Amino acid sequence: MSGAGIVGDMRLPEKGLGLALEILEQVARDDRGASAADIARAVGAPRATVYRVVNSLVRDEYLVRRSDFSGFLLGTRVLELAAVVGARTRPAHADVVDRLRVHTGEAVHLFAFHRTGLLVLDEDAARPLSDRQALLADPTRSAIGHLWLVAHPDRQMPQAPAWAREVPAADLRPIHEAYAVRGYTEQVALLSSDRGCLAVPIHDEAARPVGAVALSTSIAGLSVAARHVGALREAARALAPLGSLSGW
Template sequence: MSTQGTTPGARLPEKGLGLALEILEQVARHDEGSTAADIARAVGAPRATVYRIVNSLVRDEYLVRRADFSGFLLGARVLELAAVVDAHRRPAHAPVVEQLRRETGEAVHLFGFHSAGLTILDEDARHPLSDPATLLGDPTRSAIGHLWLLGHPDRDAPRAPRWRARPSAEDLRAIAGAYTVRGYTEQVAMLSPDRGCLAVPVHNEHSEAIGALTLSTSISRLSVAARHVHALRAGADALAGLEPLRGW
């Protein structure tokens, strides 16, 4: 970030900082750019004052002029600050989950496991969960719930969760048998009549299941989507190594 050509005396006086922030906010609200006249009307300041502050912000790279000189856009220094803030706010798992969504083209969700059940850590905004209440209340109705049951042999202990539905011994045998054959869990049309889901576990260093990555798609594509199980497993391995995830 260069500020060549500026001098200490050319910087904004302290009393102009509040107006400068208002100007930046107005420009940020318009992706196509804002003219100085538009900004002056929006902030209710004299046009000459706005021109002076806008020129100062351009000089210090907080704003940039459009190529056709029709207005102003956010400059490099604001974008760099936004990137720093975003990097601090983004959870550690975000790059892994986002890459899986791009790679598979399907809905990918991330869940955490705890002694009382499931936690939704990252829901795919493009394809929201169809029935989260049932998913979180009945472990037999979802691929994620199946993984939770497999990973919690003490589910009948006093501290086990109080699911709205309790799995039968027959349910548990069927879930375990299918997982042994496939190496992942699957549900078809149990949460939504036209969708199914695949799930792989995320393990900690003790090989305990601490969460799950799931891929949801239409029933007609479910068998084809199984080709992405390898990518889901690779993603689960990457997530297991992230320090912030060990507290699930």
């Protein structure tokens, strides 16, 4: 019996690690969103088996369904794994972010946007995020989350499992209006009673928001932190050519 035949016989319907990895690889190759039927053809497995494994991967947040249910995309946990692997080498953005930290003397964090929420690309080790869990669970509680909401006006929160709550239209309106006036977002004491932050978007070559660079400071210093917005925007422009989320 050939090696391929042995692998095919040993696959488990829901817990076959090899099949799950093949499915993730096929989804990663199709940034438009691979359908279950396409995946089944590509990996050469029965469609019913692929459906079961795909559903398991969605449940565990390794995959996420497209908002129109036409296919599947890589989920939060895969993106987090990619970030961990990337952190083992000094990333291309490190020099830009380090210079910004020295220039401002404040905590500076770098984020990427993806379809299901936020990904922390570079957390200031000397001044870490005050409440990482809350920031990644609720887009209304951070300046970075506000930017994500502005960047995804057609979002469907059920398709963004990283967010723990739906955002009412009444809460969205002031976020959009403030961003339209300032060109950046701001939050005060929503994550920590004595901290606030500013965030400016990073755009890709097609002018789509793909991430954000954020400055966190004490509430006492927030009133004058706007003097650093120019430096934040300059850093965002320098970061833009380094790649979209898929390249980071």
